[in-house]
Amino acid sequence: MLIARGTTADADRIAALHTASWRSAYAALLPAAYLHGPVAEEHRETWRGRTAGLAEGDTDxxxxxxxxxxxxxxxxxxxxxxDGRVHVDNLHVRPDRVGTGLGRSLLRRGLAWAAATHPGRDVFLEVLRGNDRAIVFYERQGGLRTAERPLRLAPDIVVDEVEYTWPAAQVGRPGEDGPEV
Structure with a gap:
């Protein structure tokens, strides 16, 4: 398995995987009409925007x-x-790869990048309440539950999210899969 930096050319396949992951993980948490409706196009637009201008030495x-x-x-x-922290905005693996260690490897490489690029800063992410498998995963990876709040995904879709944080001192110990990014 090759882990490498993504580029603009990866945008559409990232969006497709992101959508497949949501449809699998959030089937009981979000309306089916949303998951099988506008979410795919939302993800395509998001990833085309996020990958535009990605550069090898990007520190942001x-x-x-x-x-x-x-x-x-x-x-x-x-x-x-x-607020100065580093945000793990997305971490997804193909539904048939969940539980294989790939998510752990990607997270650890991300934490290693954060430690090297933004030393002394906490790293955080949000996960939907009810996504129990992901919550157990983040807790096993050392994430600390630090907040809960509502999240508006669409005008008529509000769900609760839980924030997990890796304090800066912990981020500096990326584990066996870092720091090769």
């Missing part, structure tokens, strides 16, 4: 993809937040 954001034989198996996207 990182996109890593896991590819094998030209097939995308997972990705992680981190960016700096307005």
């Amino acid at each position: 954001r990182l996109l890593l993809i896991a590819d094998e034989g030209g097939e995308l198996h997972g990705f992680v996207y981190l960016c700096t937040a307005a």
